[in-house]
Amino acid sequence: xxxxxxxxxxALAAVGAxxxxxxxxxxxxxxxxxxxxxxxxxxRADGEGDDGGDGDxxxxxETVRAAMTAFATVLYPSxxxxxxxxxxxxxxxxxxxxxxxxxxxxxxxxxxxxARSWYGAPVAELSEDDRDRLLREVGADTADEDSDGTLAExxxxxxxxxxxxxxxxxxxxxxxxxxxxxxxxxxxxxxYRQGPR
Amino acid sequence: MSAGDASxxxxxxxxxxxxxxxxxxxxxxxxxADRLAADREVVVLDAGPRFDPTDRLTRQExxxxxxxxxxxxxxxxxxxxxxxxxxxxxxxxxHARVKGIGGSTLHWxxxxxxxxxxxxxxxxxxxxxxxxPIDYGDLRSYYAEAERxxxxxxxxxxxxAPPREEPHPMPAFEPSYSDSLFAEACEELGIDMxxxxxxxxxxxxxxxxxxxxxxxCQPVCPAGAKYDATVHVDRAEExxxxxxxxxxxxxxxxxxDRVTAAVYATPDGEEHRQTADAFVVACGGVETPRLLxxxxxxxxxxxxxxxxxxxxxxxxxxxxxxxxxxxxxPTRQNHVGFYTSACDQFYDEADEDxxxxxxxxxxxxxxxxxxxALTGNDWGDDLVDRLRDGYGTHVAMGGLxxxxxxxxxxxxxxxxxxxxHGNPVPDIHWSVGDRALRTIERANEIQRSVLEELxxxxxxxxxxxxxxxAFHHMGTTRMSADPDAGVxxxxxxxxxxxxxxxxxxxxxxxxxxxxPTLTIAALALRVADxxxxxxSQPL
Ligand SMILES: Cc1cc2nc3c(=O)[nH]c(=O)nc-3n(C[C@H](O)[C@H](O)[C@H](O)COP(=O)(O)OP(=O)(O)OC[C@H]3O[C@@H](n4cnc5c(N)ncnc54)[C@H](O)[C@@H]3O)c2cc1C
Ligand code: SF4
Numbered sequence: 001x002x003x004x005x006x007x008x009x010x011a012l013a014a015v016g017a018x019x020x021x022x023x024x025x026x027x028x029x030x031x032x033x034x035x036x037x038x039x040x041x042x043x044r045a046d047g048e049g050d051d052g053g054d055g056d057x058x059x060x061x062e063t064v065r066a067a068m069t070a071f072a073t074v075l076y077p078s079x080x081x082x083x084x085x086x087x088x089x090x091x092x093x094x095x096x097x098x099x100x101x102x103x104x105x106x107x108x109x110x111x112x113x114x115a116r117s118w119y120g121a122p123v124a125e126l127s128e129d130d131r132d133r134l135l136r137e138v139g140a141d142t143a144d145e146d147s148d149g150t151l152a153e154x155x156x157x158x159x160x161x162x163x164x165x166x167x168x169x170x171x172x173x174x175x176x177x178x179x180x181x182x183x184x185x186x187x188x189x190x191x192y193r194q195g196p197r
Numbered sequence: 198m199s200a201g202d203a204s205x206x207x208x209x210x211x212x213x214x215x216x217x218x219x220x221x222x223x224x225x226x227x228x229x230a231d232r233l234a235a236d237r238e239v240v241v242l243d244a245g246p247r248f249d250p251t252d253r254l255t256r257q258e259x260x261x262x263x264x265x266x267x268x269x270x271x272x273x274x275x276x277x278x279x280x281x282x283x284x285x286x287x288x289x290x291x292h293a294r295v296k297g298i299g300g301s302t303l304h305w306x307x308x309x310x311x312x313x314x315x316x317x318x319x320x321x322x323x324x325x326x327x328x329x330p331i332d333y334g335d336l337r338s339y340y341a342e343a344e345r346x347x348x349x350x351x352x353x354x355x356x357x358a359p360p361r362e363e364p365h366p367m368p369a370f371e372p373s374y375s376d377s378l379f380a381e382a383c384e385e386l387g388i389d390m391x392x393x394x395x396x397x398x399x400x401x402x403x404x405x406x407x408x409x410x411x412x413x414c415q416p417v418c419p420a421g422a423k424y425d426a427t428v429h430v431d432r433a434e435e436x437x438x439x440x441x442x443x444x445x446x447x448x449x450x451x452x453x454d455r456v457t458a459a460v461y462a463t464p465d466g467e468e469h470r471q472t473a474d475a476f477v478v479a480c481g482g483v484e485t486p487r488l489l490x491x492x493x494x495x496x497x498x499x500x501x502x503x504x505x506x507x508x509x510x511x512x513x514x515x516x517x518x519x520x521x522x523x524x525x526x527p528t529r530q531n532h533v534g535f536y537t538s539a540c541d542q543f544y545d546e547a548d549e550d551x552x553x554x555x556x557x558x559x560x561x562x563x564x565x566x567x568x569x570a571l572t573g574n575d576w577g578d579d580l581v582d583r584l585r586d587g588y589g590t591h592v593a594m595g596g597l598x599x600x601x602x603x604x605x606x607x608x609x610x611x612x613x614x615x616x617x618h619g620n621p622v623p624d625i626h627w628s629v630g631d632r633a634l635r636t637i638e639r640a641n642e643i644q645r646s647v648l649e650e651l652x653x654x655x656x657x658x659x660x661x662x663x664x665x666x667a668f669h670h671m672g673t674t675r676m677s678a679d680p681d682a683g684v685x686x687x688x689x690x691x692x693x694x695x696x697x698x699x700x701x702x703x704x705x706x707x708x709x710x711x712x713p714t715l716t717i718a719a720l721a722l723r724v725a726d727x728x729x730x731x732x733s734q735p736l
Contacts, residue, residue: 016254077581186409192532
């Protein structure tokens, strides 16, 4: 099943992000968004071991996008297509200057550090099996989400549930389960009246 | 932003020469304020904040994500909202209210029915509980007005509803697919289904959007299609009312027969005194009696307006009765967050032994897949398999049951625990009698028969042992013609104080089994008319 632009817009709507604005800015090559002002790409250039929490150095947009897309291919069912464009569009609206965006960046940065130290490569370069294993090794499969919690809880919040929420609040994600108007998606007042197709 | 607020620009100081001070900006307070604001100087004080309407989608995310509890969605909890539970039955108070501009309607479900005629005459018609000092006829035109004010989508296909004089302001929502499955079973059993009134726009109404199907009505409607009391707060402000948020009233100053000032605390730690000619207390069914008890004095040693000793007494809620299960076919649940069909057929069979109850056919039975997806140890193909397994074939019926007023069910102050201002917190001592428990069983019996007729495998029953409250706080400042038997008179004015009214389900002498807010709204409009009339005479 193909994820479309409409799905990304719907996923953003479900979490209150104004995807359209950020999307336009980035696509027209306007340069860095607000959060980029704080970032320090250089400090992240080569592997720094596992001292992931070393301060303000946040991964840049491309690193976050690459890692999140890589995780999405693990988290989403194999029948879903168009994952990269979907995640990319979703993050257009999500990686704004908010505290939430900083949480995503920080957590992805820590996961990238862990990937480097345990597997010798950043998340985006790991095999699908290794990405799956990495998420389980940090404990994100059994952790309860918590945006201020342990690494496992933050990964569950900012990576795993972030991406699952995006998918399953979108019409295509809902349809995978037989619900084309999932909670969080303003899909109108027709579908509840219609019988199974 | 509206006129009243913009002119004061966040100023929380008292308003000079106020005619009316309304305490609480839920639907009760907001409707009173709106109705009086055009030609009176009105000030509204609310303990909670003014929420930013653009935050609603973020609050919706909280509603879906597992790390937030329901009270977190509207920032309920903490020291401000501390409370105790000394009763046999636990009462989850902070799931049952919101503090802030708009009050608990920010969170509510928005089902709005009129009480039945017999509900006003429980003693006479059913042999239990007191009669109200007013009857359906006294509220009938106010009900119609309340339906227009809130914006109610409904139809006249319910043969069991009390008489009405005009259609609802908006057409009812069409029945759901699962309603059509229930309809076949109900027809076999001779059970009537009919539409149900929703304070939710089936079409654009009053400048507010039609429902767009977000499906998170309870606890938040991002579209503004579900009515909430910010509608009337905004309108009151446009007419010139001053609305002060984060202004928790600590006590009502008074002399023997008049309230003289509402003393309120602001976030900067200051206390202010708002004077007015008339006071309308609209803090909900728990905080209203608490504020009266906190305002005790030499004249009123047991609490303000409490000469009858009934302030806080007779706390009631509706009890939930439900049965759910699965079919071996798709049932198309969780597209929208409200229900579209109900059954009031058994309501007026109520007597001494069995109370009135109403039945609901859910459109949101079983889990929501997106919420399921965020909990569990799986992802990828395993997760989608689990979701397909868990979603799709659920059905459920709910229902509400009347609880009678009892002297062992009450709200009082807990002397051992204080809130963020050092005031004793409310102690909910909730007790439920046998009649309500029997009524739950009776509702379950019918619900079970419908599900069995449908061929459902029954998976859960919310019976007498697993029931819970519907979050409707009633009875705690009872209305009675007799000053020794109630707090307010038939006009909702306190017997003790000439210039103090209570707008709240706290005034209900009995609860019926219909969701209370349409009746709260009708009474609030009536209170506003009485305040206007009294203000036009020397008080
Ligand atoms: C989850 C949920 C679902 C519900 N669903 C339905 C439904 O479907 N149908 C229905 O009819 N009803 C429903 N209700 C109940 C409905 O929300 C209430 O009946 C209604 O909001 C009561 O209106 P009110 O104005 O009396 O009180 P509230 O709406 O509770 O407002 C009271 C206000 O007073 C303020 N206040 C309290 N103390 C003070 C003080 N000391 N000083 C200043 N301000 C103070 C509070 O901050 C609050 O804003 C539901 C409630 C909940 C929680
Ligand atoms: S389904 Fe509920 S939350 Fe969604 S728009 Fe309609 S009323 Fe609002």
